[in-house]
Amino acid sequence: MEILKCKELTKTYGTGENAVHALDHVNFRADSGEFIAIVGASGSGKSTLLHLIGGVDSPTSGQVIIDGTDIVGMPERKLSVFRRRKVGLIYQFYNLIPTMNVLENIMLPMRLDGRLPEKEELAELTDTLGLTDRLRAYPGELSGGQQQRVAIARSLIYRPAILLADEPTGNLDRKNSEETMALFRLCNQKYNQTILLITHDENAALQAGRIITIEDGKLMKDEVTDR
Numbered sequence: 001m002e003i004l005k006c007k008e009l010t011k012t013y014g015t016g017e018n019a020v021h022a023l024d025h026v027n028f029r030a031d032s033g034e035f036i037a038i039v040g041a042s043g044s045g046k047s048t049l050l051h052l053i054g055g056v057d058s059p060t061s062g063q064v065i066i067d068g069t070d071i072v073g074m075p076e077r078k079l080s081v082f083r084r085r086k087v088g089l090i091y092q093f094y095n096l097i098p099t100m101n102v103l104e105n106i107m108l109p110m111r112l113d114g115r116l117p118e119k120e121e122l123a124e125l126t127d128t129l130g131l132t133d134r135l136r137a138y139p140g141e142l143s144g145g146q147q148q149r150v151a152i153a154r155s156l157i158y159r160p161a162i163l164l165a166d167e168p169t170g171n172l173d174r175k176n177s178e179e180t181m182a183l184f185r186l187c188n189q190k191y192n193q194t195i196l197l198i199t200h201d202e203n204a205a206l207q208a209g210r211i212i213t214i215e216d217g218k219l220m221k222d223e224v225t226d227r
């Protein structure tokens with residue numbers, strides 16, 4: 001089933017002489033349950049692509065169709081609800097709220113909707129992520145690997161159809177990187193979540209079933225791996 005389609009997706013920052021063509025008419029589609037690595041040199045437009053798919057930035061032109069709905073031009077209030085439920089975003093530097101404890105950070109997407117997670121589901125999630133003992137701790141008291149697991153738990157609270165990860169292992173040591181990748185495989189295999197992962201790590205990219213290469217804002221290659 002098609003879960004995502006980017007059509008002629010284009011993003012230009014600035015105007016005139018200062019214009020930066022970060023993305024240039026990018027087209028691709030993804031089915032539910034695909035695990036896609038996005039690779040390319042620094043500055044090629046990978047983060048921009050993820051931000052547009054995640055609805056945190058809007059394209060100059062083109063469409064982002066998620067589960068049949070074009071999110072471009074969606075009113076902000078509707079978009080913020082849509083993106084919290086359908087798309088999870090994970091960053092290299094976690095983006096946790098330092099004044100909230102682990103549990104509060106994880107529940108944040110639901111609290112913003114005035115909801116609470118089901119007790120059992122929450123327990124399963126924190127257990128899977130090895131956070132059950134640290135729910136009252138604050139981000140500053142956690143290791144990098146733990147902080148990234150909190151960010152992943154937060155992005156999973158709604159079991160979104162799509163997970164977008166921007167160099168999630170970029171700041172982690174090898175052990176934590178491997179654990180993080182194992183979590184993504186679990187999300188992909190157990191919950192059939194579609195994963196788009198930006199990475200500079202070849203080993204991480206090879207765990208994906210498909211590798212998309214971006215160069216100078218253009219989709220240059222779209223290859224199936226033999227995973």
Ligand code: ADP
Pocket residue numbers: 013014020021022040041042043044045046047048049
């Ligand atoms: P990557 O993730 O591949 O490193 P980015 O998507 O971050 O690439 O950036 C693509 C290009 O767009 C780069 O030239 C970058 O400097 C530029 N860019 C990204 N975000 C902005 C912004 N908010 N304002 C101006 N230029 C930007």
Ligand code: ADP
Pocket residue numbers: 047092166167
């Ligand atoms: P990454 O590519 O690892 O996500 P960057 O350092 O490229 O991180 O970008 C971090 C943030 O700064 C992003 O939100 C991006 O949109 C913004 N950004 C990147 N390049 C520029 C730029 N030239 N001008 C303004 N903002 C930028």
